[in-house]
Amino acid sequence: MKILNFYYFRQKYDLPLKILLLLNIALIASCFCCYAQTPNPDNTTSKVDHTYITARYMGGLVIPHHKTMLYFIDDFASGFEINYGLRKFDRNSWQAFFNYPEIGIGFYHGTFGNKEIYGTGYAIFPYIQYNVFRTQRLSINNKVSMGLGYASKPFDLQDNSYNMIFSTHLNIYIGLGLSVDYRISDRISASMSGDLTHMSNGAAKKPNHGVNVVSVGLGTKYHFNKNLTPTINKTQPNKLKERELLIVGSIGRSQSSIYNPNKFWNSSINVNYIWHLNEKRGIGIGLDQIYSEAIPYAWEEVENINELQSFSTKDCFVTGVFASYNVYLGKMNLFTNLGLYIKHNVSPPQPIYPRLGVRYPILPNLIGNFSVKASFFRSEFIEFGLGYRLKYSKQKKS
Structure with missing residues (x-):
């Protein structure tokens, strides 16, 4: 049974994701280096670090943006994601220009609508999560994740010739998300998200249609700092x-x-x-x-x-x-x-x-x-x- 015919989404979803900030594993990874270069604030400057662990279960659909995928997708996509993040509230840092985003590293595991042909995927990635809206308990964020992915069953002419989305085990993983977190206790927030993920090898080897998954996630966030989130205004750059x-x-x-x-x-x-x-x-x-x-x-x-x-x-x-x-x-x-x-x-x-x-x-x-x-x-x-x-x-x- 085919879930949905999303072929007309090809131009809208698949192609932009192929370039979106492939690029940019080094980008977010380098954010960690920037922490070490942040000047120390004086005694009157606010400097507070908040660290978190977030875990979400994710369920959704594979978008069959190529005709060959329409014949083989016969199940929903599912998976989970675990993130370790840091939000650095320091008015003297570059983070102050971007309203103090959360930066961290995450792990993803998921399926792609047909385990026999497409197998399962794994990814490890740095990410940056910007604030759309934030109070001491409620935050709405948009997230960009970019890292390395692993496909368990790539294309093989003899054993897996129907898999036209992966030709290599090693791939680039890209994730876009919009999340809502609400603090329900000193240490715990309820978390939900909408996510769009992509995995491909960036045309290094063909076939390379790549895979796109749209999903909804539900989970929790654990706060190592039990204090409520500061509501410091972002700093205007010079x-x-x-x-x-x-x-x-x-x-x-x-x-x-x-x-x-x-x-x-x-x-x-x-x-x-x-x-x-x-x-x-x-x-x-x-x-x-x-x-x-x-x-x-x-x-x-x-x-x-x-x-x-x-x-x-x-x-x-x-x-x-x-x-x-x-x-x-x-x-x-x-x-x-x-x-x-x-x-x-x-x-x-x-x-x-x-x-x-x-x-x-x-x-x-x-x-x-x-x-x-x-x-x-x-x-x-x-x-x-x-x-x-x-x-x-x-x-x-x-």
Whole structure:
């Protein structure tokens, strides 16, 4: 028995999740590093730490966003999640700019609608949970989780050829959630959530349709600090007169399609000029030069590819311009680029492309980069790289 026909949700749910902040395992993991760099407050500054353990049971549906999944999903999805979190109330920290979010690490286990074909999944992930609304007892939060996932039964040509959603044991796990917690005693809160989770390998190996699960969770949160939650207002970040020129080179590998088993090299160089609006956000413009051996195969429709056709090196080059949006969590930079192809020899599936990722300084001007390049909302390759930063006009506005 098929649960529901969600095929029309393909554009709405599957594709954005493939790129959403794949990227961003390093982003939230680096938040823990930021704690060590937070300056010590003086005696008049509030500094309170609240730590929690939250456990939820989750039940819901797998969204069959590809036709092959419609034939095999015959059960509901279920699982559980355990989180250990810390909320740091320190007016001198970067957390004060974001209304004191909860940051922690979690574990997930769940099913995907057919244990015989899709098996079960496990994930361990860092997360950040922002406040939508908070009183001393009630909090409404939105949560982003990004980490490593494990699929127990990936695609195997001999033993599990029907599984088109996972081709590797190791995957990227992404979770989005909206939760409500209510303090019912000194130590216990009742907790409920709505969650959307995704797991795939980011096009590193095909098939890679990935799996999306929408679910509802019920559970409890244990408070190690029995005091009620402080209701400190967030701190407004200082405005800046700061500009930055950032040059980043990155490299990665990917598989173009299930019909082509070859792994291709991909690389990019981008130059980004950034205006820092304040200590929290910045905007920028830039130029991309991308080289991808997979482009001639990934951008052409399968039925149009001529196996005897050869491609030249220039077919693998594309040029684009982009706008960037940057969020700064201490020294860490979470960025989103939206680009437009301006030069190419092979026509892209869409003229617009996104890139999302995280950057963190290794040395004062040397930047580590982790990001995902996509074709509109379908991931093309994950990339790692280094960048060099030139800053000037560092004085703050009065």
